[in-house]
Amino acid sequence: MLGDKQEQLADTGSTAIQAGRDVHYHGLSVTEVRELCILFLRNNFPELREEARRTAEEHVKSFANALEQKLVNDAASIVLEKFREPDVQAAINDAVQASARKGAAANTNILSTLISERVAKGSNDYKDMVLSEAVHVVPKLTGRQIALLSFVHFVRSMVYRGLPHINELERVGRAAFTFSSPGFGLSESQKQHLQYAGAASVNNILGGDIFDIQRQEYEYFAIADGATFKAELSTNAPSYLRLLEQFTTDNLFAVSLTSVGQAIALANISNFLGKLDYTIWLK
Known part of the structure; x- marks a missing residue:
């Protein structure tokens, strides 16, 4: 949990934004972000009919607004010079094309989160590559598929350290339900599509006891x-119990996330739980 004061350091030659209680974003203006997105739209779809053009522009404006708001919210960690990188502009271009075609169905909130993370400090070549690839993959997924990725990542790869009592997992479970539950009961076909899209691999031979695995993760209890x-859990954290029971019912041991799947899951989870350090997993 961040306190009232935040300090952001940047590499030599870079500009970072420092923020206290109130964040003021002094990077690209709203107009500049929108103009960049509309420019990409017109370069990629030069011959749309008028009605289709208007619809596409509305979709792109909506995405640009979401991206601008995300950059404002994450201002303390943004390194402005990264917007000059061809790979960053290519990622924005990918997001614009997907948004123009599909509107909200392109998962624009996840796209804007990934792009904001792509221009954040603390990056490395591997993380940057994964985030750019994730921007390309997100529009190929449904919201429920992204929820499933988030569910799997949360159960298999996230552990809360230092909880005073097991009943604290009830609060954790309730929070996880908000981003996981849309992925409950996903069909086998949709799981296989995750593999096709490059977000996960699926092997239905795999299995295990998630309760014993979690017991080992929370060995300090x-x-x-x-x-x-x-x-x-039944006595002290029924919401967390429900998550693990659903994990077993859906045989989610069969689903293993790729690095791209992890990035997408982290982007989704961070929109519910707050900004996460992607480098814990993408390193």
Whole structure:
């Protein structure tokens, strides 16, 4: 949890924004962001009929607004010079094309989050490559598929350290429901599509006891075995129990996220839980 004061350092030769309680974004203006997006639109769709052009421009303006707001919200971590990078502009171009074609169905909130992270500090070549590829993949997925990626990442790759009691997992479980539940009960066909899109691999032979695995992840609760861990959740954290039961019901051991799938999951989760450090997983 960040306190009231934040300090942002940038590499030599870069400009970063520092912020206290109030964030003021002094980078690209709203007009400049919109003009860049509309320019990409017109370069890629020069011969649209008038009605289609108007619809596409409305879609792109909506995306530009979402991107601008995301940049404002993340201003403390933005490195402005990254907007000059061809790869960043190519990622924005990919997002614009998808938004023009599909509107909100292109998952524009996830696209804007990924682009904001792409121009943030603390990057490395690998992370930048994964984020750019994720921008290309997101429009190929449904909102429910993105929820499933988020669900799998949360259960398999995120652990809360130092909770005073197992009942604190109830709060965690309730928060996770907000971004995970749309992915519950996803069909086998939609899971296989995740593999086609490059966000995950699917192997239905895989399995396991998620309760024992989670018990080991939360070993500091000193619970003897998976069955006891499940019983403790039933009493103290029923929402978290429901998540793990659904994970088992949907056989989500079969779904393994690629780095691109992880980036998409992190973008979605961060829109609910707050900004995450992607480099914990993308390194």
